[in-house]
Amino acid sequence: MTALIISPLCFSERFGDVSNGNSISDSATVCMSVGLYGAISNLDNIHLSTTGADGAAGTSYEGNDTFHVDSNGGVRITVTGNQLTNGSDTIRTYYFIDDNLGQVSTQEGETHNSDHQVKVLAQLNNISSQKAGSYNGQLQITLSPLIGGSSGCGESAQSMPINEEDTWAFMAFEDLYPNPGDADYNDFVMAFNATESYDANGGLDTIAMSFVPLARGAGYNHSIWLDLDGVIDMNNTNITTETDPLYQGDASIKVTYTNLENNNVSTKYYDIDDDIPIFHNTRSTLDGYANVYDWQSITYPKLKTDIEITMADSTANLLSERGSIHEGSYRVYMHVNNTNSDIDLAAVNPDDGMIDSNGYPFGLVVPGGWQWPLEKVNINQAYQYFDDYRSWLTGESPSLSFEAENWFYAPDTSGLVYSQDNIDILMDYIETFSTTQE
Numbered sequence: 001m002t003a004l005i006i007s008p009l010c011f012s013e014r015f016g017d018v019s020n021g022n023s024i025s026d027s028a029t030v031c032m033s034v035g036l037y038g039a040i041s042n043l044d045n046i047h048l049s050t051t052g053a054d055g056a057a058g059t060s061y062e063g064n065d066t067f068h069v070d071s072n073g074g075v076r077i078t079v080t081g082n083q084l085t086n087g088s089d090t091i092r093t094y095y096f097i098d099d100n101l102g103q104v105s106t107q108e109g110e111t112h113n114s115d116h117q118v119k120v121l122a123q124l125n126n127i128s129s130q131k132a133g134s135y136n137g138q139l140q141i142t143l144s145p146l147i148g149g150s151s152g153c154g155e156s157a158q159s160m161p162i163n164e165e166d167t168w169a170f171m172a173f174e175d176l177y178p179n180p181g182d183a184d185y186n187d188f189v190m191a192f193n194a195t196e197s198y199d200a201n202g203g204l205d206t207i208a209m210s211f212v213p214l215a216r217g218a219g220y221n222h223s224i225w226l227d228l229d230g231v232i233d234m235n236n237t238n239i240t241t242e243t244d245p246l247y248q249g250d251a252s253i254k255v256t257y258t259n260l261e262n263n264n265v266s267t268k269y270y271d272i273d274d275d276i277p278i279f280h281n282t283r284s285t286l287d288g289y290a291n292v293y294d295w296q297s298i299t300y301p302k303l304k305t306d307i308e309i310t311m312a313d314s315t316a317n318l319l320s321e322r323g324s325i326h327e328g329s330y331r332v333y334m335h336v337n338n339t340n341s342d343i344d345l346a347a348v349n350p351d352d353g354m355i356d357s358n359g360y361p362f363g364l365v366v367p368g369g370w371q372w373p374l375e376k377v378n379i380n381q382a383y384q385y386f387d388d389y390r391s392w393l394t395g396e397s398p399s400l401s402f403e404a405e406n407w408f409y410a411p412d413t414s415g416l417v418y419s420q421d422n423i424d425i426l427m428d429y430i431e432t433f434s435t436t437q438e
Contacts, residue, residue: 038071038143046120046139048084060403060410064119067141074108074145079118081139089131092369092420094121094409095139099402101367108320119402123409157197158325168193168212168368168427169327173334175220177238177341180356183380184373185364186292186418187218188282191430194330196322203314204247204322209307209330211278212430213285215418217292217375220338224278226307227331228253233275234335237342241349243331245272247309249316256306260433278305278332291422292375294415298422300429327365334363348393359394366408368427371417382416383407 048061069077079097083090096119098104106112120139124130159167168191174181175188194209211224225234230243253270270276279285290299311317334343344354348361355361360379373382380387388404391397403410411417 036073041068043067059124061122071112075143076105078103078142082137084135084137086133086135091122159195170366170370172364174362175336180358183360183378186372189215202319204317207309211305213301215291216286222282223335226276228272239342239344247317250312252310254308258304359390371411377416
């Protein structure tokens, strides 16, 4: 007779002889997580008062208040708000915190107990189009965890521009380098945005960018380029300044060129060592002299370029080391075919002559919705504080006032700048196209 014998087996991570007083042991880590907490206090209503001729076209109105923030770790402090309204009438309104548009961050990993200032700036339109009366709006201060980081707060992203009112920034060029131009900054104007996406540990996963032409008032022809590695590749370039690479490590760089008239799409791939052509030919992006005259009907863009960069290793680029996006994060430059010269937007680089002999930079990065000057209108005529900004930029003035730093929010709308209504129509048209082409 055959018997089936089943014997019990015991598996253990720790094994030893426990007879005769012997012992075995194991260990475990005991831990807990303290939540990230914050508090906002002392925020009061804000009344705006004029900084110029009361009621005149282009007059700026400002107001501010001081509030207090407590937190037991690093937080992002964001101020948002709607346009000031009076029934159906609105005034374009901007919200700053500590003189930064939209948001600031406290020190990561440290407690915080400090006052902050919120500032509100409103800009009147033409007198005839701005109804008299009381205008009101609502602002909101928000505390949120710093993007990504070791807190494990989940995947998130940061974008350029950072304010919620605008999803695009504008880039504007003067193309007569090295000679001074007419300073109307409409030789070529394009809209730009960028989004950096991070994983839960603060590692960079992807960078997505989009570029769309808006205006062209140049006799010259140009190409527009994006530099990734900090070294301009153009042959015989007049740009000598090197900057930090946009990112570290390997990545897949996909560039999608879209014809907005027929929706034809072409895709190319590049390496970090390549300077990427955003637009090969600015004449092909818009018909003729486009959107630089007040009598001219709207010219819609014909092309759009999207760039998607996917990191091979997210840990190679940590948010804690990269910091927040700002206007100098992405190095875009113009190549002028007629003169074989390059115009660099990297920090309005004066070392390579990117400020002309009259003290005007050859390129500007400004918030979305900016009203560029009409053809042959000097920017000093169109923007009352630009000359103060220019004086600071060239070192003639040692200090930079709040108004000069934010000169682009105070246009003279009495026929000197491109219509805000037309810009809104252009941006609505752009938004009808998806940001990323599959």
